Amino acid sequence: MNSLVEKINKLKQEKNAVILAHCYQNVEVDEVADFVGDSLYLSRKAKETDADIIVFAGVSFMAETAKLLSPNKKVLLPRLEAGCFMANMINVESLREFRAMHKGIPAVCYVNSTADIKAECDVCCTSSNAIDVVKNLGSDEVLFLPDTYLGKWVESQLKGKVKVHTYNGFCPTHLRLRAEDVKKSRLEHPNSKILAHPECHHTVSELADFVGSTKEIMEYVRKTNFSEYTIATEKGVFDRLQRDYKNKTFYLLSEKLVCQNMKWNTLDDIYNSLLREEHEITLDEETSQKAMACINKMFEITQPVLVK
Ligand code: 13P
Numbered sequence: 565m566n567s568l569v570e571k572i573n574k575l576k577q578e579k580n581a582v583i584l585a586h587c588y589q590n591v592e593v594d595e596v597a598d599f600v601g602d603s604l605y606l607s608r609k610a611k612e613t614d615a616d617i618i619v620f621a622g623v624s625f626m627a628e629t630a631k632l633l634s635p636n637k638k639v640l641l642p643r644l645e646a647g648c649f650m651a652n653m654i655n656v657e658s659l660r661e662f663r664a665m666h667k668g669i670p671a672v673c674y675v676n677s678t679a680d681i682k683a684e685c686d687v688c689c690t691s692s693n694a695i696d697v698v699k700n701l702g703s704d705e706v707l708f709l710p711d712t713y714l715g716k717w718v719e720s721q722l723k724g725k726v727k728v729h730t731y732n733g734f735c736p737t738h739l740r741l742r743a744e745d746v747k748k749s750r751l752e753h754p755n756s757k758i759l760a761h762p763e764c765h766h767t768v769s770e771l772a773d774f775v776g777s778t779k780e781i782m783e784y785v786r787k788t789n790f791s792e793y794t795i796a797t798e799k800g801v802f803d804r805l806q807r808d809y810k811n812k813t814f815y816l817l818s819e820k821l822v823c824q825n826m827k828w829n830t831l832d833d834i835y836n837s838l839l840r841e842e843h844e845i846t847l848d849e850e851t852s853q854k855a856m857a858c859i860n861k862m863f864e865i866t867q868p869v870l871v872k
Pocket residue numbers: 601602603604676690691692735763777778779
């Protein structure tokens with residue numbers, strides 16, 4: 565066994581730590597991760613754990629969410645550089661301007677946002693539960709931020725029942741895909757099912773066979789028996805599917821589907837982070853309480869999912 569993996573596992577035991585890894589991480593991270601999954605799954609795991617330390621192999625908003633859900637635990641982000649381009653596209657000032665333009669309409673924020681943005685919104689959502697959150701909120705109109713494409717996708721799935729006003733943020737990784745890439749891929753692999761993340765541009769999602777969160781994409785592959793799948797989300801999902809389903813063929817829709825921020829964390833960084841107990845996530849009390857209310861509202865209005 566890789567000695568670095570052994571060293572990390574030993575440290576985990578000594579310090580009563582868990583490692584949570586998003587499925588866009590470098591695939592080697594899975595060797596030390598206790599749980600690997602999408603944002604919703606990992607936030608539930610952060611809430612449940614009785615570990616003293618959580619090392620979050622992901623990006624900063626995910627580690628912040630873990631801290632909000634487990635305020636008494638030490639939450640570490642292996643690399644401080646691991647931010648999220650989309651989350652950084654909105655700040656409190658621009659959020660307030662957006663809300664002022666649509667007075668009285670509840671604001672739904674995607675979990676891909678900082679704690680101070682969550683603190684000013686009514687309810688949070690992830691890509692797995694965004695449709696249910698917007699539907700269950702019971703309002704004819706909602707504000708959705710920061711991702712315009714996820715917001716518009718939710719609106720289309722609710723078939724005009726809710727008017728969704730979207731902020732103009734986006735994910736640069738998913739926006740690298742064009743409808744032409746999908747059309748080209750169809751010609752090259754006519755029997756392959758194209759699976760896209762709702763952060764993609766709507767012209768891409770409209771051409772896909774299935775649109776869902778990272779977890780839903782992985783579940784689709786698990787539950788279906790097609791022989792070929794084309795993955796239209798970050799490469800980490802493709803890498804894990806290739807590793808886990810040797811009898812199926814996978815194509816990555818574009819080599820450009822790499823989120824540089826998600827790829828910061830290496831096994832070395834995870835080891836150093838746990839050894840030195842750095843870089844710890846800290847949040848001020850007032851922001852935490854308000855952001856927590858926004859996240860709790862999400863859990864309140866959505867069905868509890870069985871966490872494995
Ligand atoms: P999931 O909610 O599907 O895990 O996606 C997170 C993300 O950052 C997608 O870009």
